[in-house]
Amino acid sequence: MLTERQLLILQVIIDDFIESAQPVGSRAIAKKDSITYSSATIRNEMADLEELGYLEKTHSSSGRVPSEKGYRFYVDHLMSPFDLSKADITFIQDAFTYQMLEFERVVQQSARILSDLTNYTSIILGPEVYETKLKQLQIIPLSNYTAVAILVTNTGHVEHRSFTIPVVIQPVDLEKMVNILNEKLYGVAIIDLHRKLRTEILELLRKHTIEYDKAYQYLQAALFEEQSSKLYVGGKTNILMQPEFKDIDKVRALYSMIEEEVEIAHLLRNDTEDIKISIGHENEVSAMQNCSLITASYSLGDDQMGTIALLGPTRMEYSKVISLLNLLSNRMSQTFQSWYYSGPDGKQ
Amino acid sequence: MLTERQLLILQVIIDDFIESAQPVGSRAIAKKDSITYSSATIRNEMADLEELGYLEKTHSSSGRVPSEKGYRFYVDHLMSPFDLSKADITFIQDAFTYQMLEFERVVQQSARILSDLTNYTSIILGPEVYETKLKQLQIIPLSNYTAVAILVTNTGHVEHRSFTIPVVIQPVDLEKMVNILNEKLYGVAIIDLHRKLRTEILELLRKHTIEYDKAYQYLQAALFEEQSSKLYVGGKTNILMQPEFKDIDKVRALYSMIEEEVEIAHLLRNDTEDIKISIGHENEVSAMQNCSLITASYSLGDDQMGTIALLGPTRMEYSKVISLLNLLSNRMSQTFQSWYYSGPDGKQ
DNA sequence: GTTAGCACTCGATTCCCTTGAGTGCTAAAT
DNA sequence: ATTTAGCACTCAAGGGAATCGAGTGCTAAC
Incomplete structure (x- = not known):
């Protein structure tokens, strides 16, 4: 168990080193206002603190530097709360x-x-984007062959991805699909989107679009690639x-x-x-x-x-x-x- | 005017230095296959090339290093085309x-x-986003008080910005506004959006929404802040x-x-x-x-x-x-x- | 015109010396 | 029994001096 004095000295040393980045010597410590002992006393205490593993020397005649154990002790017990300016x-x-x-x-x-x-x-x-919920899904055609898919979450997060529209899918199909998806997926957590798409929505979509599989595949690629x-x-x-x-x-x-x-x-x-x-x-x-x-x-x-x-x-x-x-x-x-x-x- | 030999030597020196980052000495050059002269000759040429400003020494007895003039000459006249692997x-x-x-x-x-x-x-x-054209504008409400505005360009570029909806504007107004904007602004270059918004669209919008000024102000903040x-x-x-x-x-x-x-x-x-x-x-x-x-x-x-x-x-x-x-x-x-x-x- | 040869230059490296900050220990003071 | 003063000791850092070697410039010979 450390004595009061050792605690004080350790604290002062670490505070000083954090500020100066220089090994701290006994004389420098002795000069501090909060310290009333002579440098010799400090030296003795420092030697003890070193033996206990809280301090280290960079070489045999250098001042002391906090060890990792020292820092650990400092953050756990010593450091005084900081008042932000x-x-x-x-x-x-x-x-x-x-x-x-x-x-x-x-x-x-x-x-x-x-x-x-x-x-x-x-x-x-x-x-994790997963935890947020789908607000709206949109597919906006850019040309006859490309479109951008946009996904908006309840947190105001917007993901988007351009993709090529497979030839087999007609613009009108696309629109239908988006409508269905929005209706069925509103409020669904992003993490569940995938599963839900694959199960519940599948049948529903099949009724309306001929090329569901292809569309699905593209949609997925477009929207769910990088949700890390x-x-x-x-x-x-x-x-x-x-x-x-x-x-x-x-x-x-x-x-x-x-x-x-x-x-x-x-x-x-x-x-x-x-x-x-x-x-x-x-x-x-x-x-x-x-x-x-x-x-x-x-x-x-x-x-x-x-x-x-x-x-x-x-x-x-x-x-x-x-x-x-x-x-x-x-x-x-x-x-x-x-x-x-x-x-x-x-x-x- | 540089002689053939000087050109060759300069080229070899710069090639060597680009690879090694070390000052190049006359002996090293003389050893190259493409060089048939002795180091003494090279030294003489190097001295000339230095005098002409194409080479430099790092100190009085060091090898030579290309000067900026040397590099300039190299890229303009000397360097051989690189075959990518x-x-x-x-x-x-x-x-x-x-x-x-x-x-x-x-x-x-x-x-x-x-x-x-x-x-x-x-x-x-x-x-410059300016040069691209507006494809679609959308405002998607997130809550009663917030919405995200999304702007899609013909290049598939998507900009978005969340904003608070001013109390005075009703969701239905918002929708109307977006419809009008899309109708009138489709295909307009992003660079012209601002002006167009302020002039042509102004009157049109006034007919439909009571609080045009406020809406305009918000829209603008939402969409046109960082188009650099x-x-x-x-x-x-x-x-x-x-x-x-x-x-x-x-x-x-x-x-x-x-x-x-x-x-x-x-x-x-x-x-x-x-x-x-x-x-x-x-x-x-x-x-x-x-x-x-x-x-x-x-x-x-x-x-x-x-x-x-x-x-x-x-x-x-x-x-x-x-x-x-x-x-x-x-x-x-x-x-x-x-x-x-x-x-x-x-x-x- | 080209090259061999040689004296010379100077950065880099090594070694040595000095300086000074800091320690550990001992003995005296409190 | 603590605390402190004093002193011998350690070691990094910094500053020459000596050495090494890569490279030069110049001269004289080819």
Whole structure:
């Protein structure tokens, strides 16, 4: 068990290192206002903290640097809550008052806010489209041979895909089909669309169009190809600003990691209500092992929608990042909520 | 005027340097099969070529490096046409045979192809949406207070924007409005939409809806906000692979430059039929002055649509890049063409 | 005109020395 | 029993000096 004094010293060291990115020496600590002991005492405590695994040295005569265990202890027990500046808060509020009526827009804006306010890289995992519901389906002919299919969900999300119209299908058939589909599929969750199309609608359609199979096949290709949830990344170049990434190879590794959308999406998904923090080697992926990843989730009512995250060096401003993620995930959830339950202005 | 031998030597030096990124020495040149002179002779010629400004030394006893004037001469007179490998060609053809029916898709795919095949960064400037024509306008209500407006162009491009419905406007008004708009605006170029809305349609609409002004204002906000042509960037991280960018500051400068979409768009626009090459300081922007930018344009029929470009170090594989850009811009133009004039399969 | 030969240049690498920030330990002070 | 002052020690970083070698320019011979 750590003594009060050790707790204090550990906290001060980590705070200092997070700010300065330089190994912290005993003299520097002794000078702090909150510290009343001499550098020699500090040295003794530091030696103990090192032995306990909370601190490390970069070389035998260097100052101390927090270990991953140190950071873990810090975020669990030590760190003091961060008060966002008035400026930051109004910045966020402002961003959310002006015409935030589209999912994509909210998410992109949020990613941007996060990266701008932290100098880290923000990653936002979009919702599983599956959970939203079909509002309207439309097929708009572009030429005699091509058309664009448009799918609108209740969240205002629009998917579209152009396709060639098979010769055997007449425009009038197409129209009939769309009518039937809209009638039968309105309000159906996107995740169920596929199944429903294949079963219930099949018979119905057969009565009206001769070439159901072909039409079905095309429709499916047109609409259901990429419904995997999207990744929004903000401030990718912020990584370059961090002193721990002055070595270009690390940057390269991290970038190619971020481009692995599938893997990242998997890593991110945070199903809990809480904020989740992964420090250094707590991350499974090797390219991220000198990084920390902090994730929070946003939701619509009780439904988890997606995850917002910040990726930075292990020497991260945990406290600030957590405050920000909390504020922003709430703000996002609120916004989505307001689209459904609020007054005519869509404001709270 | 350069002698035959000088031309040969210059060519060999630049070819070598483009491949190796290392200053080229006289001995290395003398060893090449195509060179029958001794290193001493080469040295004399190199000294002359340096005096003429085509070569430079990095320091007084180093090998030679092409100057920007050298590169310029090389691309204008020296470089031999590059035969793309069978593999590369089939790779491109394959990419274009499978369901390329959306503008975005074609462009994104192309950007990817370019960056993958070259290890440079590709930038594609989308078409001015203005030049395309309105196919259909739709407003789909999402709730009592919100709706999504969708605009489809003849190129299969879909724009959409959610908005709040002003209280004063009834759903039935909305419907009427959309009908009128579709009737009157079908086939109108996007660039003319604005004007037309403001003039001709105004009176017509006034007869039918009470709150035209409000509706107009909302419609406009919903549909015409971001019609600037889009930028598609591929292989941004390829920059990190080039030895001339092992210095992180240069990378940072270049990245923040690329993010200036407006400026880049302006730089890129290539209104000629031909391929345009800007070497080093021929670029106005300082962050690009150790880069070369090669642009080509793609078109629909006789209408220039947009620009595709590759950005790399001045030591670029000009010859290969040019072949690739030629092939790809043609392939893109063809594809767009085929959407309009070809048979039911959309194939040539 | 071409080439061999040689002195010369200069970046890169290595080694050594110095500096200074920081430690650990011991002994004295509280 | 803590705390602190003092001192010897460690090691990274930075600054020459020495060495190496790739490459040049020039001269004289072919």
